Amino acid sequence: MRRGERGQATVELALVVPVLLLILFGIMEFGRIFSSYLIVTNAAREGARLAVVGGDDAAIVERVEDAAAGLDLSRLTVTITPSEGSRVTGVQATVSVGYSVDLVTPVLSGLAPNPFPLTAQATMRVE
Numbered sequence: 001m002r003r004g005e006r007g008q009a010t011v012e013l014a015l016v017v018p019v020l021l022l023i024l025f026g027i028m029e030f031g032r033i034f035s036s037y038l039i040v041t042n043a044a045r046e047g048a049r050l051a052v053v054g055g056d057d058a059a060i061v062e063r064v065e066d067a068a069a070g071l072d073l074s075r076l077t078v079t080i081t082p083s084e085g086s087r088v089t090g091v092q093a094t095v096s097v098g099y100s101v102d103l104v105t106p107v108l109s110g111l112a113p114n115p116f117p118l119t120a121q122a123t124m125r126v127e
Contacts, residue, residue, distance in 0.1 A: 025105040033116055036071060036101045041120040043067035047078065047095035048122035057084050064097055075100050075115075087126050094123045 047064040055063070061078050068076055077098040087093050100115035 022107060026108060029103055029105050029108050032104075033101050033118070036099060037118050037120070039068050039070055040097050040099045040118050041122075043076075044095050044097040044120040044122040047080070047097065048093060048124045051080060051087065051093040051095055052124045052126045054087075054127075060095065064095065068097070068099070071099060089126055091126050092123050093126050094121060096121045 043064045046067040047060045050060050050063045057080055060080055064078050065073050065076065079094075079096040079098075081094045081096075082091060097120050099118045101118060103112060103114045103116055
């Protein structure tokens with residue numbers, strides 16, 4: 001190995017490491033966001049299913065919160081339409097669940113909104 005080649009390898013490493021770290025942190029943030037999205041989507045489905053079989057609004061919100069147990073429930077918003085008295089057979093019931101995920105990587109929080117908003121909606125016909 002020549003004397004100048006060791007310095008060249010160090011410079012190349014110094015140029016490549018930040019890009020690799022950015023990719024690594026991006027993958028981790030994407031995984032956190034996608035996991036939260038799957039939980040929110042499932043919670044909306046669980047709430048909609050309870051809404052169409054006759055559950056009241058308080059029970060629907062409780063079911064959504066139970067399904068979203070891995071999330072910070074203070075950031076969770078649940079919207080149920082139509083209202084409890086208007087859910088009759090044949091009408092569509094919709095449960096929307098909103099959640100916001102804090103980004104922990106400083107560089108990526110400059111590229112995407114922080115907190116990152118997630119919304120899921122499930123619609124089913126009242127039985």
